[in-house]
Amino acid sequence: MGIDLNEFGHRRDSHRKAPKSEDPYRIILHKLYSFLARRTDSKFNQVVLRRLRQSKINRAPVSLSKIVRTVEKPTSKKEYEGKIIATVAKVTDDNRVLEIPKITICALGFTATARARILKAGGETLTFDQLALRAPTGSNVILLRGPRNSREAVKHFGFGPHSHKKPKVESKGRKFERARGRRRSRGFKV
Numbered sequence: 732m733g734i735d736l737n738e739f740g741h742r743r744d745s746h747r748k749a750p751k752s753e754d755p756y757r758i759i760l761h762k763l764y765s766f767l768a769r770r771t772d773s774k775f776n777q778v779v780l781r782r783l784r785q786s787k788i789n790r791a792p793v794s795l796s797k798i799v800r801t802v803e804k805p806t807s808k809k810e811y812e813g814k815i816i817a818t819v820a821k822v823t824d825d826n827r828v829l830e831i832p833k834i835t836i837c838a839l840g841f842t843a844t845a846r847a848r849i850l851k852a853g854g855e856t857l858t859f860d861q862l863a864l865r866a867p868t869g870s871n872v873i874l875l876r877g878p879r880n881s882r883e884a885v886k887h888f889g890f891g892p893h894s895h896k897k898p899k900v901e902s903k904g905r906k907f908e909r910a911r912g913r914r915r916s917r918g919f920k921v
Contacts, residue, residue, distance in 0.1 A: 747784040757783065757839075760859050767867060775869025779859070782819035782876075791877030793818045793838070795845055796825035801875060802834055811873060817862060818875045824848060837862040837872070892921050 750757050761783050767776040802811050817837040824844040837857035846856050866872050886897040900908045911918040
């Protein structure tokens with residue numbers, strides 16, 4: 732008697748096997764971290780490899796304010812001291828932060844002002860190939876992520892009562908989006 736393979740036989744792993752980007756730096760980084768993920772028992776390398784393959788939407792930029800907030804948090808300030816902050820994304824400047832501590836940051840890229848402010852504070856900016864030489868297993872490295880759901884498009888996602896999605900509407904007048912979902916007599920009211 733055979734086995735029904737319809738359910739499990741043709742299941743495809745939906746994760747990317749390589750980055751879609753044609754950026755040669757990203758392709759070389761992918762080769763480097765696929766080697767490190769295979770040859771070391773480090774979970775860090777596997778996570779970095781997975782994030783290198785992600786789309787740009789899923790690699791949301793990290794602002795300097797988030798990095799400073801993480802490093803300066805009273806509960807973990809001593810724990811993060813002298814450690815490298817890494818993010819598989821771009822680091823952007825935030826002019827609301829007035830003072831930046833001396834920190835070492837590794838990222839895929841930096842905006843010009845972010846890099847200048849980090850270096851001015853006595854910090855250091857690294858690329859991932861430099862990080863691989865310094866910390867091949869990711870020891871003493873703190874991995875951060877950007878807010879991937881802060882995009883304007885995400886505010887419009889989700890439908891149904893009480894989902895609080897933002898309407899795609901020209902204006903808030905009498906003639907705009909006032910039928911189903913906005914009054915009881917037309918299905919339901921949110």
